[in-house]
Amino acid sequence: MADSSFDVVSKLDRQEVDNAVNQTAKEIANRYDFRGVDAAITLSGDTISMEANSASRVMAILDVLQSKLIRRGLSLKVLDYKDREPKASGKLFKLACPLKEGIPQDTAKKISKLIREEGPKSVKAQIQGDELRVSSKSRDDLQAVIALLKGPKGEELDVALQFVNYR
Helix, strand or coil: CCCEEEEEEECCCHHHHHHHHHHHHHHHHHHHCCCCCCEEEEECCEEEEECCHHHHHHHHHHHHHHHHHHHHHCCCHHEEECCCCCCCECCEEEEEEECCCCHHHHHHHHHHHHHHHHHHCCCEEEEEEEEEEEEECCHHHHHHHHHHHHHHHCCCCCCCCEEEEEE
């Protein structure tokens, strides 16, 4: 009997991110507390940029963006918060949030180690570029690995995981 397998990936639905940014822009244009504060949000390439005339307003824009991302079924782990504080730039405060896609090598090693230590013994994990292939003879063992990675141990990882190519 052939091995069953699936891939663990971290892909980004760019259309949903674009929709969330556009909804956020509409909301900050219409909300009373954002009137006259030069608030703006833009998506350019792999970075979401937010700006307003105060740091607290920029954080409020980020809060609105996070709620829109959650409503659209996206994980907040797609946003990279290296510099969590808005930076002053002239009379405006700006915050740039790069988008994360793909599983970095060190995170892939952590996932592989987690599967080896906590998962069923018959399961093998191979790192293939920015994704991970998990294979086993038993489909039940693969389901157990998916449950493991969706559980509390998987929540500790700093990437949004999806499971594709289940065969």
